Amino acid sequence: MVGYKHYLENIRDLTDGKELLSSGMTQEVDRCRAALERARDGAVVAFVSSGDAGVYGMAGLALELAANEGFPLPIEIVPGVSAANAAAARLGAPLMLDYACISLSDLLVPWETIRRRVEAMAAADLVLALYNPKSAKRVLQIEEVAAIVRQCRAGTTPVGVATAVASEDERIVLTDLDHLLEQEIGMRSVVIIGNSSSKCLNGWFVTPRGYRL
């Protein structure tokens, strides 16, 4: 089993008795290559990602590397519950209508591209699920996003901040667009910004789908 070491620690009940290969957070390519090499050498390898491996996870990198470096391996992608879906379930039902997942990390995508996407989503009244909204070094992006969306939506638009969902550090905050930047947001947070029809109902964040009740 290959994975970022904290992820493997989180699934100790599944790793017992297995050979483990782990490494630090930023060594994705090395970790992925190690997984493919072990598989090429005959092992059945589980390459562990958090959330859904297909959403900002390791599935794409594994397929790219296997193709680029000529590993003719049978690969199966196992889908999972992505962070936006887990966050949404804790907050209520904010993703009931059309929504976009956007990562604010500009490590692999230029900020100009990300900003242009946020502008388009905001204008098209999509619910926004923001991955990697903020880190210790990257704090301005979420401020810019809040300002862009505020131009198209009311300050009272519901916003959820879900941090470390399903861990013992889980923290769920339901706020609004005008108070988003006052919240504690970090590397393990997902921020969900409602559209023009989203509302708070009994403490739940709901984007109504349009049923007549």
Add this chain to the structure above:
Amino acid sequence: MVGYKHYLENIRDLTDGKELLSSGMTQEVDRCRAALERARDGAVVAFVSSGDAGVYGMAGLALELAANEGFPLPIEIVPGVSAANAAAARLGAPLMLDYACISLSDLLVPWETIRRRVEAMAAADLVLALYNPKSAKRVLQIEEVAAIVRQCRAGTTPVGVATAVASEDERIVLTDLDHLLEQEIGMRSVVIIGNSSSKCLNGWFVTPRGYRL
């Protein structure tokens, strides 16, 4: 346990010995009200949705109805693997970068709103995951979407059609934008349209995230 009858049949291993309330496909509001009433009367009720209950599912309706009709109930939303994520895993890794989920059903949202969203997503180079792309009566929407996206992206842009994923009727087709409309697409299909960087690698649909390999 309350749910659309085919969904309950799909989880027979979990329903054994439980009281079941089921109804047909279009009676969502009645089904939801029945679930809330049984809970108000003291039962522990599981209200079953397919995929993720929070994405075009029943979670929002349940919360809305509970608020509107004054059911002061403890409710827990359990997240799941949504159809786009399940489809993506079978196709490869098309959702590795920013993407939007859009339903082409105009039963609850005006087509004009949906069309405007598709135009914005196409221009912003987002991967598109299309839910409810086509039904027996609703066939023009997917044609319009293909034409809109074609204005912004090459005809060779990878497109996946995943139908009835994880059932015995599962059918996975990897094609491109110029050949999308020749494919068999139905009520149980999800269509994923790549962005300008998406490609086919060894038969997999991959949207590279930008790692240097």
